[in-house]
Amino acid sequence: MNNKLTLISWLALGMASACRYDEGLSIYNLSGTVTIPRAAATRSLIDPATGVEREVTDVRLLGPVYIGLYPSLDRTREQFPLPEEVASGEASPYSGTTIGDIRYGCFEFFRCKMLSGRYLSYDDIIDFYTNVLGTPPKDDFENVIEVGQYIQQTCFDLLEVTSDDEIRVLTTKDRNEDGVVDKNDLDFVEDENGDFVGKFEILQADFHPGMVAWGFLDDAEIFRTTREEDGAIVQNMDEFTTCDPTRGYSEGTYQRNYRAGLQATDTLNRPLNYLKNTEAWLSDQGFTWTDPAEPANIVLDVSVVDGKLEMGE
Amino acid sequence: MRSGTFRHLAPVALFVAACDINQSQFVDDVIPGVPSVPDFGALTPVPVADDATPDGLLADIQSNVLYAEIGPTGTSFQSGATASFLGTGSSLCILLDPELVSWVQSVSPTSPLSDFAYPDNIYDDGDLEIRVGQSVFYTGTTGQRLGNFQIRFEDSLGVETTQDKNACVYQGQTPDFPVQFGGRAAFEACTVENTIPGTSYTIALEGFALPVDDARLGFGLVVIEGACTDLSSKLGGTLDDNYARECIIPGEAILPGSPRGARAEAAGFPDLTWLGADEVPTWPGALDFEQSFCNISGDVADRDKLAAYCKREVDAVTEEGTTCSWELPPSLDASDATARRCYCGDLTDTPTGGGI
Numbered sequence: 112m113n114n115k116l117t118l119i120s121w122l123a124l125g126m127a128s129a130c131r132y133d134e135g136l137s138i139y140n141l142s143g144t145v146t147i148p149r150a151a152a153t154r155s156l157i158d159p160a161t162g163v164e165r166e167v168t169d170v171r172l173l174g175p176v177y178i179g180l181y182p183s184l185d186r187t188r189e190q191f192p193l194p195e196e197v198a199s200g201e202a203s204p205y206s207g208t209t210i211g212d213i214r215y216g217c218f219e220f221f222r223c224k225m226l227s228g229r230y231l232s233y234d235d236i237i238d239f240y241t242n243v244l245g246t247p248p249k250d251d252f253e254n255v256i257e258v259g260q261y262i263q264q265t266c267f268d269l270l271e272v273t274s275d276d277e278i279r280v281l282t283t284k285d286r287n288e289d290g291v292v293d294k295n296d297l298d299f300v301e302d303e304n305g306d307f308v309g310k311f312e313i314l315q316a317d318f319h320p321g322m323v324a325w326g327f328l329d330d331a332e333i334f335r336t337t338r339e340e341d342g343a344i345v346q347n348m349d350e351f352t353t354c355d356p357t358r359g360y361s362e363g364t365y366q367r368n369y370r371a372g373l374q375a376t377d378t379l380n381r382p383l384n385y386l387k388n389t390e391a392w393l394s395d396q397g398f399t400w401t402d403p404a405e406p407a408n409i410v411l412d413v414s415v416v417d418g419k420l421e422m423g424e
Numbered sequence: 425m426r427s428g429t430f431r432h433l434a435p436v437a438l439f440v441a442a443c444d445i446n447q448s449q450f451v452d453d454v455i456p457g458v459p460s461v462p463d464f465g466a467l468t469p470v471p472v473a474d475d476a477t478p479d480g481l482l483a484d485i486q487s488n489v490l491y492a493e494i495g496p497t498g499t500s501f502q503s504g505a506t507a508s509f510l511g512t513g514s515s516l517c518i519l520l521d522p523e524l525v526s527w528v529q530s531v532s533p534t535s536p537l538s539d540f541a542y543p544d545n546i547y548d549d550g551d552l553e554i555r556v557g558q559s560v561f562y563t564g565t566t567g568q569r570l571g572n573f574q575i576r577f578e579d580s581l582g583v584e585t586t587q588d589k590n591a592c593v594y595q596g597q598t599p600d601f602p603v604q605f606g607g608r609a610a611f612e613a614c615t616v617e618n619t620i621p622g623t624s625y626t627i628a629l630e631g632f633a634l635p636v637d638d639a640r641l642g643f644g645l646v647v648i649e650g651a652c653t654d655l656s657s658k659l660g661g662t663l664d665d666n667y668a669r670e671c672i673i674p675g676e677a678i679l680p681g682s683p684r685g686a687r688a689e690a691a692g693f694p695d696l697t698w699l700g701a702d703e704v705p706t707w708p709g710a711l712d713f714e715q716s717f718c719n720i721s722g723d724v725a726d727r728d729k730l731a732a733y734c735k736r737e738v739d740a741v742t743e744e745g746t747t748c749s750w751e752l753p754p755s756l757d758a759s760d761a762t763a764r765r766c767y768c769g770d771l772t773d774t775p776t777g778g779g780i
Contacts, residue, residue, distance in 0.1 A: 182579035182580045182581040182583060183579075183580045183581070195579060195580055197577045197579045197585055197587070198575070198577040198587050199587065199589070201587060203577075203579070203585045203587065205583070319581050319583055321581055322581060
């Protein structure tokens with residue numbers, strides 16, 4: 112009996128010590144913030160109500176932000192820093208994430224334009240296009256969308272879901288836990304300097320001491336065209352360059368036949384491919400990460416337009 | 425020594441004995457005379473004239489297809505084949521057709537697909553996957569061991585990463601998936617874009633599966649100038665048709681025991697190879713069967729489609745009393761009615777309601 116007890120004790124001790132076995136994996140949940148200058152969210156736009164040009168700063172003008180973890184930054188290839196290429200044009204990031212994901216807005220009008228974390232309500236979406244840009248959104252039958260609930264119901268119908276959380280376009284959570292869901296719960300919140308700060312997490316990331324967290328903003332591009340009927344100037348937002356319109360949710364109900372668009376697959380691996388064709392803000396220094404417990408702060412302080420440096424600090 | 429000691433040592437003895445297991449039963453033996461990882465040397469891309477007609481171009485391609493057979497390695501290493509070509513400065517299209525064709529039987533009680541009413545003989549099909557890259561990146565040893573194009577690099581922090589330098593990406597049915605293959609016995613085509621002039625490229629054909637019945641996999645391979653999309657338009661869209669493209673390279677079900685083709689030998693290709701569709705010896709009935717599969721796409725009421733071909737095979741079994749080899753190696757002896765090579769499957773294996 113004593114022998115059995117001894118054996119069981121040793122087995123229990125062995126199993127318990129096995130639970131403390133260090134596998135030597137350098138994997139951590141990393142977190143940090145991205146700071147975007149106010150200029151990135153500011154545009155000179157024609158006021159649809161008055162026809163007068165005015166400066167607008169709006170968080171809804173911020174495109175998706177891409178954050179990657181790289182061995183180092185390379186300043187020799189372009190006028191601005193890019194991640195070190197490990198081989199043949201590939202940066203091979205250790206890990207990464209985004210702040211703002213490209214979503215299906217349930218109408219082709221929103222293809223490659225709809226981001227998570229930018230809107231609080233469906234009326235908020237209509238307000239942006241109608242009252243900020245002056246181009247009211249249209250449904251797939253060319254009818255102007257005037258009521259936010261129409262977007263919601265269409266999403267419920269096409270996606271076969273029953274809640275806004277499942278549509279994943281709106282910010283519905285009280286992220287800052289102040290008791291209300293408001294603009295301070297969006298992905299980017301204005302700080303005391305007037306800049307915009309967004310939080311990010313990279314879960315279960317490979318951590319290599321000395322690696323650099325670097326990122327860029329694929330900013331919204333506003334274009335103007337002249338309407339043939341009356342010669343009026345029309346403003347609208349272009350599709351995000353980092354969105355691949357051939358991917359994502361496939362809509363084929365009745366005469367609808369399109370894909371909703373989705374983030375391109377190699378934005379972190381080959382960022383220059385996208386920076387060449389968009390208005391972007393990127394990080395000059397990145398954040399050199401030495402302690403996984405320390406939150407990163409990445410400042411996107413360099414403006415790049417179509418692959419050319421615009422301004423830097 | 426007390427008997428209790430033996431009791432404690434018994435599990436240890438079992439562990440030691442377990443290490444001595446012979447696992448050769450899990451791999452096929454080498455087939456004498458059938459290479460497992462042949463290297464065909466340099467292939468010359470088939471030129472495509474601007475004014476080429478679809479029929480003329482197809483004939484050109486078919487007369488330049490390199491046919492070959494591969495067998496098991498006798499080890500756990502994969503079989504396959506390699507070939508090479510020199511970059512031309514423009515894109516090149518690689519076409520590959522492994523033996524033979526495969527499909528899933530349509531068993532829907534409400535909306536069956538008549539073309540696929542009969543099952544496939546899954547035992548006579550194999551599968552090869554194309555990978556092409558600059559020869560400098562190839563990790564295998566030509567003629568001895570199959571490799572790939574996965575290269576290890578070290579970044580400035582000393583972290584190793586692996587990059588796949590395969591430059592020939594098969595465009596499958598799902599655009600969202602970056603890596604796709606044609607599937608069992610399916611025709612595959614891929615483009616090596618903007619090849620570097622004078623640079624050697626290696627084609628590595630990975631033997632994903634050898635036929636279960638005889639473990640000999642026949643296939644046809646050809647390199648063509650220009651991108652596959654251009655070739656497809658010149659062929660009138662045949663390359664994009666899931667069924668019709670199986671007939672671009674016909675006759676890859678190679679008859680075992682045939683000597684190397686004269687044209688292949690003159691061109692310096694090793695055993696077992698044949699150059700051109702006219703030269704390759706094919707199992708009796710294989711060409712008709714392949715054509716019936718290709719006919720699925722076309723408006724060809726006067727020609728056999730797949731179901732009609734399979735029905736004839738089944739009729740031969742039920743009415744003439746012959747049998748099919750299916751999972752057993754087919755017989756080369758035409759008079760051996762018990763081991764006839766059938767290309768459609770065993771109809772009695774059809775799943776029934778409640779059995780799926």
